[in-house]
Every structure is written in C-alpha cells, then in structure tokens.
Amino acid sequence: MHWLQAQLAAGHAPSTLQHSLVKAGWAPHIAQAAILACTQPMPTSVDHSAQPGPDLQHSPNEIDVGDRRVSVLLSLQTPRMALFANLLSDAECDQLIADARPALARSKTVATNSSAEAINPDRTSHGMFYTRGQTPVVERLEARIAQLLRWPVENGEGLQVLNYHPGAQYKPHHDYFNPHEGGTDALLRRGGQRVGTLVIYLNDVPAGGCTFFPETQLRIHPRKGHAVFFGYPRPDVSTLTLHAGDPVIAGEKWIATKWLRAREFR
Numbered sequence: 001m002h003w004l005q006a007q008l009a010a011g012h013a014p015s016t017l018q019h020s021l022v023k024a025g026w027a028p029h030i031a032q033a034a035i036l037a038c039t040q041p042m043p044t045s046v047d048h049s050a051q052p053g054p055d056l057q058h059s060p061n062e063i064d065v066g067d068r069r070v071s072v073l074l075s076l077q078t079p080r081m082a083l084f085a086n087l088l089s090d091a092e093c094d095q096l097i098a099d100a101r102p103a104l105a106r107s108k109t110v111a112t113n114s115s116a117e118a119i120n121p122d123r124t125s126h127g128m129f130y131t132r133g134q135t136p137v138v139e140r141l142e143a144r145i146a147q148l149l150r151w152p153v154e155n156g157e158g159l160q161v162l163n164y165h166p167g168a169q170y171k172p173h174h175d176y177f178n179p180h181e182g183g184t185d186a187l188l189r190r191g192g193q194r195v196g197t198l199v200i201y202l203n204d205v206p207a208g209g210c211t212f213f214p215e216t217q218l219r220i221h222p223r224k225g226h227a228v229f230f231g232y233p234r235p236d237v238s239t240l241t242l243h244a245g246d247p248v249i250a251g252e253k254w255i256a257t258k259w260l261r262a263r264e265f266r
C-alpha cells in the first residue's frame with residue numbers, strides 16, 4: 001500500500017500501476033481493489049447513505065477504470081442514470097457471448113412471491129448467470145464496473161447474460177425487490193436490496209431492442225460495448241427506474257446485466 005501510495009503521489013497513472021501489479025502476478029480484481037483503496041474512499045457497509053454511481057462531479061467525459069478509459073455519453077439526476085461507451089472491447093463482448101451460449105436456458109426471473117426461480121412470461125429472452133470472476137473476461141469486467149460505479153465487486157450479483165430473438169422483450173419492471181411481497185425477505189438476506197443496475201450491450205441490434213424508461217420516455221439504443229447505469233437508493237417508484245426491454249424487431253440482442261446490492265452478495 002505504501003509503495004502504491006508513493007507511486008500515485010509521484011504521478012503514475014492508476015492504469016499503469018495496475019498493469020505493473022498484474023504483470024507481477026496479482027489477480028486483476030485484487031490489483032484494482034488495492035488501487036481503488038488508495039485513490040478513492042471505498043463505501044463501507046456502515047455508510048448507509050453510500051450509493052453506487054460514477055463520479056461526475058467535475059463533468060469528466062472519460063473515466064479511468066484501470067485498464068481502459070470509459071466515455072460518458074449522457075448523465076441524468078432523476079432518474080439517476082449514466083450512459084457509457086467503451087466499457088468492453090468488441091473481442092470481450094464476443095467472448096462473453098461465446099462462453100454464455102452453451103449455458104443458455106429459458107430465462108428465469110426471481111418470483112418474489114415464492115423466492116424461487118420461475119419462468120416469467122414477461123421476459124421472453126434466454127439467459128444464464130456467470131458466477132463472480134468465472135472467466136478472465138468476467139473478472140476484468142467486474143473490476144472495471146467496481147471502479148466505474150465505485151461499488152465493491154463483492155456487492156455485485158453474478159453477471160447475467162440475456163439473448164433476445166425477434167419479438168422477444170422484457171416488459172416494464174423495477175429491478176429492486178418489492179418490499180411488500182412475501183418472498184422479498186429471503187432475497188434480501190443474500191446482500192440486501194438491489195441499489196443499481198448496469199445493462200451492458202454485447203452486440204449491435206439492427207432494429208428494436210432498446211432499453212426503455214416509460215416514465216421519462218427515454219430510450220437507450222443498444223450499441224456494442226456500451227452500458228447504461230441506473231441507480232435506485234430506495235425500492236420505490238419515485239426513483240423513476242421503471243424500465244423495459246423493447247421487442248427486438250430485426251437481428252438478435254445480447255446484453256449482460258450487473259445488479260448491485262447494498263451489501264456483500266453471497
């Protein structure tokens with residue numbers, strides 16, 4: 001830590017230092033966590049006001065996430081949202097799809113009335129979950145997300161990959177667990193509420209397949225390597241985070257979704 005602090009103080013870029021640590025044999029997420037600890041105050045579980053999100057205080061147009069620079073294309077206060085480009089390279093998107101393909105099954109969503117997984121007719125895509133750090137690309141991506149959204153890797157659910165064919169969609173929903181439904185208590189035991197979502201686009205969709213926010217009439221058009229973040233500090237409709245996956249009209253849509261929990265997700 002002292003060495004890192006000295007290097008940073010001497011003006012070495014966090015991304016350069018991270019490369020050095022990884023070259024020296026550090027796991028990418030450990031290297032990134034060490035640099036994060038030296039450069040940014042980490043939210044802790046005792047800080048109940050902390051929320052995930054990018055640091056946009058000084059209107060940066062790019063954010064250093066360790067091993068690349070992510071562009072900020074759009075940001076909004078309410079709903080709390082940001083659109084990013086260059087989170088992943090084309091090759092990384094392709095790799096995530098290739099590794100997910102064999103594991104695809106009919107998508108399931110968590111039915112909060114039973115806390116069991118069930119086929120959900122509102123979601124006509126196919127999907128799978130990676131475990132945290134399951135592949136090198138997943139590990140790299142999770143480290144970038146932690147830096148980009150200033151939220152610990154451990155608070156993230158495993159990355160979910162969804163594949164939509166023409167006609168497939170995800171009807172309007174909230175990602176937080178409804179506090180008034182019976183199964184929610186059991187879900188909250190694994191890491192508390194969901195407090196933010198990052199939808200990552202893994203391919204270009206010729207037509208349709210936007211992520212749509214009906215309350216603001218905002219549409220995010222999918223673009224390979226881009227990602228949209230939205231945060232919801234309360235599990236409440238006032239966050240204006242109702243959203244949907246529009247039906248795909250032509251081609252296919254592939255996304256990876258990272259849900260962030262209030263606490264460590266186990």
Ligand SMILES: O=C(O)CCC(=O)C(=O)O
Binds near residue numbers: 197209245
């Ligand atoms: O398909 C989309 O664009 C949205 C996906 C989504 O809402 C989710 O994965 O929670």
Ligand SMILES: [Fe+2]
Binds near residue numbers: 173174175197
């Ligand atoms: Fe969602």
